[in-house]
Amino acid sequence: MSLQGELLAMLETVAQALGDDLCQRMVFVGGCSTAVLITDEITLQEVRATDDVDLIIDLAGMAQWMQLQQTLHQKGFTVSGEDDVICRMRLGDLKVDFMPDDPDILGFSNRWYKEGIYTAVKYALPSGRVIKHLTPPIFLATKLEAYAGRGANDPIGSHDLEDILNVVDGRPTLLTEVQAAEAQVRGYLSEQFEALLHHPDFEIFLYGNIRGPDGRAELVHGRVKALAGIK
Numbered sequence: 001m002s003l004q005g006e007l008l009a010m011l012e013t014v015a016q017a018l019g020d021d022l023c024q025r026m027v028f029v030g031g032c033s034t035a036v037l038i039t040d041e042i043t044l045q046e047v048r049a050t051d052d053v054d055l056i057i058d059l060a061g062m063a064q065w066m067q068l069q070q071t072l073h074q075k076g077f078t079v080s081g082e083d084d085v086i087c088r089m090r091l092g093d094l095k096v097d098f099m100p101d102d103p104d105i106l107g108f109s110n111r112w113y114k115e116g117i118y119t120a121v122k123y124a125l126p127s128g129r130v131i132k133h134l135t136p137p138i139f140l141a142t143k144l145e146a147y148a149g150r151g152a153n154d155p156i157g158s159h160d161l162e163d164i165l166n167v168v169d170g171r172p173t174l175l176t177e178v179q180a181a182e183a184q185v186r187g188y189l190s191e192q193f194e195a196l197l198h199h200p201d202f203e204i205f206l207y208g209n210i211r212g213p214d215g216r217a218e219l220v221h222g223r224v225k226a227l228a229g230i231k
Contacts, residue, residue, distance in 0.1 A: 004044050007035035008126060010094060014053045015131050017075050017091055027120040027132045029113075029142060030054030030097075031163045034170075036123045036133050042212045043170025048162050052088075052095035056113045059100040068098070112141040115185070136174055137181040137189065140164055144192040155196070155205035165209055168227070169220045178230055186230050193228035 010032055015023050028036075031050040038044055059065055077089040077096060086106050087097045101117060103109035116139075120132040134142065147160040155161050168174060178189055196202050203221070210217040 002044070003047050003049060004035045004038075007032050007047065007050070010053050011035070011131060012125050012127055012129065013094060014055070014091060014096055015125065015129050016127075017077065019075065020129075022071065022075070023129075023131060026055040026057045026098075027117050027134060028054070029056055029099075029116065029134055029139070031159060033133045033139070034163055034166055037136055037139060037167050038170030040170040040172065042216070043166055046211050047166055047170075048159065050159075052097055054097045054099065056099045056101055056110075056117060058114070058117050059102055059105060061102070062105055065100055065105045072098070110142050110145050112138055112145055116142060135177070135181075136167065136171060137178045137185050139167065140178070141185055141188055144189070148192070153199070155199060155201050158205075161196075161205060162209055165206060165220060168223050169210060169212075169216070175223065175226055175230075178227060190228055190230050193224055197224060197228055 011028060014028075018026065030053070031048055032053045034047055038047060057068065059068065072089060077091050080088075080090045083090070083095070085097065087099050089096050089098065099109065099113070100106060101109055101113040116134045119135050119138060121135055122130050123133055124130050133139075143160045143164045147158055147164075150160075171177075178186060181189075206221060206224075207217045210220050
């Protein structure tokens with residue numbers, strides 16, 4: 001099975017366990033969802049492997065979070081003593097992170113989660129089961145926000161930036177999609193990509209992570225510059 005096939009199988013497993021009603025309340029985010037965003041065959045061969053599935057959900061307060069936890073337990077998700085991630089549960093061997101959009105519930109969130117839930121799009125998995133995932137511009141925004149927080153402004157070794165570059169590389173329609181996004185999203189992406197271009201280690205990171213035919217890294221670098229220029 002290809003790596004994309006493995007990632008899709010992970011999404012399928014989680015979606016099936018959630019059931020249609022609960023699954024439609026959630027939006028798949030994170031590295032695993034690159035499997036549904038990347039359309040270029042070359043880039044699909046280089047998608048980052050991951051061992052967890054991330055989802056976001058709109059909740060109001062701790063009571064709803066506790067209720068969700070109970071529902072997830074009933075559906076086969078468990079809490080493992082091996083995990084020190086507050087939002088993490090297990091489904092068999094799969095690590096599954098459930099993140100509410102309300103930062104007061106767990107003490108953290110991402111500024112783009114609410115927008116991501118509101119603008120989420122549907123995707124039919126190979127089985128025909130329908131899930132929701134972030135639009136490409138919001139995916140980039142959530143990943144850039146995550147990098148700004150946990151990345152400590154250090155591109156080298158950042159999985160968030162690796163996912164970003166894979167989508168920039170593997171989705172030829174991305175520039176048009178970002179141009180059609182709301183002004184605040186465009187402005188944020190432009191600002192963050194501009195900052196990356198000026199980071200002394202960014203080109204090292206880019207050329208070390210983009211594989212494929214000669215000129216591929218230059219193509220991605222040009223796309224990043226174009227994204228930085230969108231206002």
